Amino acid sequence: MESWEILLQQVINGVSLGAMYALLALGFTMVYGIIELINFAHFNIFMVGSFIAMWVMQLMGFTGQSHVLYGLPLTAMLVFVLCVTMVATGVLGALIERFGLRALRGVSGTAPMITTIGLSYILFNVILLGAGADTKNYSNPMPNIRWEFGDAVLHLRELILWGVSLVLMLALHYFVRRTKMGKAMQATAQDQEAARMVGVDVDRVVIITFFIGSALAGAAGVIFGLYYNYTNFGIGYTAGLRAFTAAVLGGIGNIPGAMLGGVLIGLIESLGGQYLAVRWTDVIIFSILVLVLVFRPTGLLGRASPTKS
Amino acid sequence: MPISDAPQTQSQRRPPLLEFNDVNTYYGELHVLKGVNYRVGDGEIVCLLGGNASGKSTTMKTILGIVRPKSGVVTYAGKPIDRLPxxxxxxxxIAPVPEARRLFPRMTVLENLEMGAFTRTDTDEIEADKERVFGLFPRVKERLTQLAGTLSGGEQQMVAMGRALMARPKLLCMDEPSMGLSPAFVEQVFDIIQAINKQGTSIFMVEQNANMALSIADYGYVLQTGEVVLQGSAQSLRDNEMVQQAYLGEMKAQ
Incomplete structure (x- = not known):
C-alpha cells in the first residue's frame, strides 16, 4: 500500500468510528447541557441498544452473515431495526430519568452522577446475566459492495452508516433549532428558572432530552454491531469513554461540538493506531481529554456566544 | 406607625385579580414571608417596597410558584393557585419580568420574544402581539437578530418586558425593573409600564426606587423582614413620614 492509500483507508475508518462516537457523544452533551449531569448510564444504554438490534434481527430471521439484502428490502429492514432500537433505548433512558434520577434533581454534589454509574452497572449486569458473557456474532444483512481507490477500500456498509449518522444528526439539529420543544430545550439549557417562568415544563424537557439522547445511543449501538459484526456486554465502556472524550473535546453541552468531537476522536483513533501504534490509542485519546480539561475546559467550540448576563 | 387600610380606600379599589391571604413562606428553617396579605386589583399598578432581604423576591417567587407557601392561600382570578406549577x-x-432580566443569552432577541409566547398556540394573535411589543419598544425591533446576551442592560430590560407581554398576561410581575439602569432609562421604563397598564394589564411591581414606583402606582405595600408594616394608596404612602425617611429621603440623598 502506498502511503496515500493508507492515509485514505484510515480516514475512511476514522470517519466511520467518528460517526458512531458522534451519535453517542450527543447524548452526553444534551443531558449535560440541560441539567449539568454526566450520565454514565449512557455507556450501557448504547450497549443495550446493540443487543436489542441484534435480537430484533434474529426475530426477523436474520442470523450470522448469510442473509444479504439489497435495495428497498435492505433500506426497509435497516429503518425498521433502527426505529425499534431507538424507541426501546429511548424509553429505557426516559425510565432511568423518571425513576432513577428525577428524585435527585437539584441535589447538589455528586449523588446524581454516582447514581448514573450505579444504573450503568445494573444495565451491564442484566445483559451479562441474561445474555451471557460470550461475544455475540452479529447478523449483518448488508451486501459486500465495495469501491477501491488504489488499495484503499470503501464498503457500502460504511457509506450507509455515515448516511444514517448524518440523517440523525441533521434531524436532531432541525429538532433543536426549529421545533417548539427544541426551543424549550435550548431555553432550559440557558436558564432553567427563566424557562420555567415563560411556561416551559422543565420536567418534560428533561425526560424528552433523555429519550432523544438514549435513542441516539441506541442508533450508535446498531452502528457498532453492523460495523464490527459483533457485540458483547462490555462494549459500552471503551466506546462510551471515547464518546465522552469527544463530547468534552467539542465542548460539553454543545451539540455541534459533540458532532465535531466525535469525528475528530474517530480520526485520532484510526490515524493514531496507524502511525503510532494501536496500543497507544487509549493513551492518545485520554491524553487529549486531560489536555482539553486543563487548557481549554470549554472545548473546541465551547459556548457559542456570551454567557449569562 | 403602621396605618391600617382605611375602609373607604379598600372599597374604592377594583375587584381583586391577585390576593395573598395570610401567606407564610419558608426557605428551609428560614421564615421569609410572615403571614402577609396583598391584594392587586384588576387593572391596578401595585408596588411592593422594601429593603434587601425583606422578602420582596420571595413574594415574586411565591406568585409564580417557584417557591410554595407553607400556609396561607394565593388566589388568582378568584381561584387558589398554590398547587399549580x-x-x-x-x-x-401571570407573566414575570424577573430580577436581572433573565433573558436567554444565546438566543436572539426575536427568539426570546417568541419564548414569551411559549404557552400559546394562536399564531395570528402572537404576530399581532409582536407588533404591539415593537410599538412599545422600537429599539427592540432594531435588535431582533442580535443575541440577547450582547445587549445593554436597558435593552435587555425592554426585551424582558416584551417577552413577558408576549404571553398576553393579565398580571405582569416585575422584579426590580429599574435595577442597574441609567436614570434616563428608568424614566422611560416607568413610562412604558404605565402605557402597558393603560392597555389593560395589571401590574405588581417590586421596586427599590420608591419615588418612581409610587409615582405611577395606585396602591403600595411596605415589607420589612417578611411582614407588611405599611400599606395604602400610593399618595398616602408618599405622604407617610416613615416612607419618606426610609425610602424617599434615601433617594433624595443619593
Missing part, C-alpha cells in the same frame, strides 16, 4: 400559572395569565 409555574407553567400553568403562566398559561392563566
Amino acid at each position: 409555574t407553567a400553568e400559572r403562566v398559561r392563566r395569565g
Whole structure:
C-alpha cells in the first residue's frame, strides 16, 4: 500500500468510528447541557441498544452473515431495526430519568452522577446475566459492495452508516433549532428558572432530552454491531469513554461540538493506531481529554456566544 | 406607625385579580414571608417596597410558584393557585419580568420574544402581539437578530418586558425593573409600564426606587423582614413620614 492509500483507508475508518462516537457523544452533551449531569448510564444504554438490534434481527430471521439484502428490502429492514432500537433505548433512558434520577434533581454534589454509574452497572449486569458473557456474532444483512481507490477500500456498509449518522444528526439539529420543544430545550439549557417562568415544563424537557439522547445511543449501538459484526456486554465502556472524550473535546453541552468531537476522536483513533501504534490509542485519546480539561475546559467550540448576563 | 387600610380606600379599589391571604413562606428553617396579605386589583399598578432581604423576591417567587407557601392561600382570578406549577400559572395569565432580566443569552432577541409566547398556540394573535411589543419598544425591533446576551442592560430590560407581554398576561410581575439602569432609562421604563397598564394589564411591581414606583402606582405595600408594616394608596404612602425617611429621603440623598 502506498502511503496515500493508507492515509485514505484510515480516514475512511476514522470517519466511520467518528460517526458512531458522534451519535453517542450527543447524548452526553444534551443531558449535560440541560441539567449539568454526566450520565454514565449512557455507556450501557448504547450497549443495550446493540443487543436489542441484534435480537430484533434474529426475530426477523436474520442470523450470522448469510442473509444479504439489497435495495428497498435492505433500506426497509435497516429503518425498521433502527426505529425499534431507538424507541426501546429511548424509553429505557426516559425510565432511568423518571425513576432513577428525577428524585435527585437539584441535589447538589455528586449523588446524581454516582447514581448514573450505579444504573450503568445494573444495565451491564442484566445483559451479562441474561445474555451471557460470550461475544455475540452479529447478523449483518448488508451486501459486500465495495469501491477501491488504489488499495484503499470503501464498503457500502460504511457509506450507509455515515448516511444514517448524518440523517440523525441533521434531524436532531432541525429538532433543536426549529421545533417548539427544541426551543424549550435550548431555553432550559440557558436558564432553567427563566424557562420555567415563560411556561416551559422543565420536567418534560428533561425526560424528552433523555429519550432523544438514549435513542441516539441506541442508533450508535446498531452502528457498532453492523460495523464490527459483533457485540458483547462490555462494549459500552471503551466506546462510551471515547464518546465522552469527544463530547468534552467539542465542548460539553454543545451539540455541534459533540458532532465535531466525535469525528475528530474517530480520526485520532484510526490515524493514531496507524502511525503510532494501536496500543497507544487509549493513551492518545485520554491524553487529549486531560489536555482539553486543563487548557481549554470549554472545548473546541465551547459556548457559542456570551454567557449569562 | 403602621396605618391600617382605611375602609373607604379598600372599597374604592377594583375587584381583586391577585390576593395573598395570610401567606407564610419558608426557605428551609428560614421564615421569609410572615403571614402577609396583598391584594392587586384588576387593572391596578401595585408596588411592593422594601429593603434587601425583606422578602420582596420571595413574594415574586411565591406568585409564580417557584417557591410554595407553607400556609396561607394565593388566589388568582378568584381561584387558589398554590398547587399549580409555574407553567400553568403562566398559561392563566401571570407573566414575570424577573430580577436581572433573565433573558436567554444565546438566543436572539426575536427568539426570546417568541419564548414569551411559549404557552400559546394562536399564531395570528402572537404576530399581532409582536407588533404591539415593537410599538412599545422600537429599539427592540432594531435588535431582533442580535443575541440577547450582547445587549445593554436597558435593552435587555425592554426585551424582558416584551417577552413577558408576549404571553398576553393579565398580571405582569416585575422584579426590580429599574435595577442597574441609567436614570434616563428608568424614566422611560416607568413610562412604558404605565402605557402597558393603560392597555389593560395589571401590574405588581417590586421596586427599590420608591419615588418612581409610587409615582405611577395606585396602591403600595411596605415589607420589612417578611411582614407588611405599611400599606395604602400610593399618595398616602408618599405622604407617610416613615416612607419618606426610609425610602424617599434615601433617594433624595443619593
